[in-house]
Amino acid sequence: MVTGFYKQFLKMYLMGVVLFPALHAENQIDTLLTEYSRKNDLSQKTIDQNKGHLVLFTRDKLERMHAKTLKDVMKMAPFVYYHENRYALPDPLTSGAFEPYRSNFVRLFIDGVEITQGWLGSGIVLYGDMNIDFADHIEFYYMAPSLESSVEPAFLTIFVYSKDVERDSGTQVDVSAGSRGYHAESVNHSGSIEGVSYMLNLSHTREKREKIANGTASPLCRDFDRTQLFGYVKNESQTFHLQLMQKNMDALSGFSLDATPQNAGVDFQNVHMDYQAYLTERLRVQFAYDTLYTDIAMSDDKPLLFVGPLFGNSFYAKARNTTYSAEMTYRTQWKDHRVAAGVKARMKHLDYLKANGVGSIPLDFDEENILSVFVQDQYHLSDHELINVGLEYSAISRNSDALKTDDLFQMRLGYLWSSENWHYKTYLYRAMFALDPFSTAMNLTSFLNLGKGSANSVQTTWGVTQEVGYEGERYRADLMLFLLKDEEGLLQNGGDGNTKYVTTVLRYAYDFDRLNSMDLQLYYAHYKDIFTLDKLEDYSGYLTFTNTYGKMAFYNGIVWHLNSIDHKNYFDWTSSITWNINEDLSVTLKGENILDKAKKTNVFRIDPATGMMVAPLQISPIDRRVVVELEYLF
């Protein structure tokens, strides 16, 4: 009876969501406002389509999705989506196996400056599920690494841009509470004084997550408590950013080989500061400082992953690493050429790694330096056509006799064409990647246990990518096609170690009117020789509807996944209803993973006693929950 009513209600609700927009009447002012909105969106100031293939989440879209964390957005980003590894850290490319971290090639930038965790690699480690109340819009650039922006090679760069004082001055308070005792609070304040604008965002999240049964009386935990501060001060030519984060988390299976830890926890404290200045119209300099304190607590009744016999079955350690980055970029226009050249340097230093009862743990090296030079030319063939050529050389050196300098050569060649409604772009590129220093050091020393390995390898990726798109008055459609090959993959893969893959993304967005729209995305990927598989096929997509009726706003989105590993369909349905009580106050009821069928990731297990594989745990990084949110703007 109840189930029948529930299904009937659901059917009527979804029918209403789909059919309602057709009843809406739009007048000339609505049309003008739609055009005004599209042309004046802040993303129009930051988008650089030449960086690669763009997937954009505008402020409007983020607000309608009620995206509170980068995780809410990444779970809809094709190719990577959102996954967590066996330590409950954001790791979109994780295989679920025993590697320390796999997503070093996904790089995160905030207001154009990379957030890095230095020895741990990509900033995604800590910031992959950060609170994004400070963000205006988010750009994902795929496949063609941007030589201008990234110190280290990347095949996906995520650019988060903060809110603009012009449009968001004042104070905003946001509180939410949800299932299992989850709660989050955020305060955002921004303004400007005599040409200097500033913003400060302070947020706290108490994330109470679903526990994972592991066959013991102590299920796996991944709760965390996070306090995050983001701030900037800027004028016409200079910007200073400060970011602080403290995150105390349960680390799921941690270092336990069979995912039955007695204790698994990590505390992080991170500081990021950067300063950018335009010395002249053409010359830009940038300095960044990142430091990360890590406090690790792992124990089990059996030997631990990575940890040698010296430590027994427990590993309690403290570490700190610091990264210094500097860039200088020169841009100039010469006839139809727009030339950019620059030099970038980064030093990653492991300040200490100390274990309880043992003291300092010697690793094979404790410093990694990267020096890059690049030159890029964008040549306008005509008003409609552009050719792009870029070359970059990076040298990675470490203070170790066991490792030679890694020489990375990157090249990208692009052709772009645009007309009134159509656009087309294609790239040929060659990129080279190295492991993050921590993984490199682990392969070499594995905490004094496994002896020296051969970590001093670099991966070469070749790619040919294409994109064609059309933009009509009410709709936008585009199709992306990527052909890629990873040679000498850094992480263990099957076959000859070279992974070949084809991926396609089809996107379609339709605006019923100014306040009602739908988005569709379909994704297909075919991999040959990845992880330990000969073949992997991956299908996914999403369908979203945003609707407004008077003071009520609705959002419904379903993310779908299917792959050739288990041939199971996964659905992650998110739905929200917002009551905009007045211009200052709104209340939202949001359900996430409502069907409890969101995509799951394998976490592999080994029985330490026998060395045999045990059936992997299947864990979804998306929790099922209901959240009530209250937002007040002063």
Place this chain on the structure above:
Amino acid sequence: MRTLFTFILLVTSVTLHAVDEKSTFELYDKLLSALMPNKPAYRLYVDDPVYKNILKKEEKVVFVDRFENADFILFTDESLLERYREYKQAHPEYSTILFATRYRLLKNCKDAVGALYWRKGRPQLLFLKPRLKHHNIVLPTMFKKFEIETL
């Protein structure tokens, strides 16, 4: 023709106040004619150089540099609102059409008839009925859905 290669440049966060001229002009053109339907010329007091540059394309626009000569004042920042308040205090009988580009300016100025501002990534257009009535303004039908009684 739409600017081709809008997807090149557009980098940096240094441009704090970029506005698309065409779409902004089209909207403000409609707003001005709705708020001042029978005026042979629009005498505007506008401080902001960006808006000034856009609105000068309207043939009927004449920029003035004194409040007392203005048919319409566009509030774009707090400092202009402060100056208006001081002037109004000295001249309580003064009355003209005030319009804002930020919600806070509309909220903080009880004389403003409306605003076109950004909230949560969307442009919002609002007119306050009592304030329109005070100026005897009757908006065309296409603007009716943007009229509200109070904030």
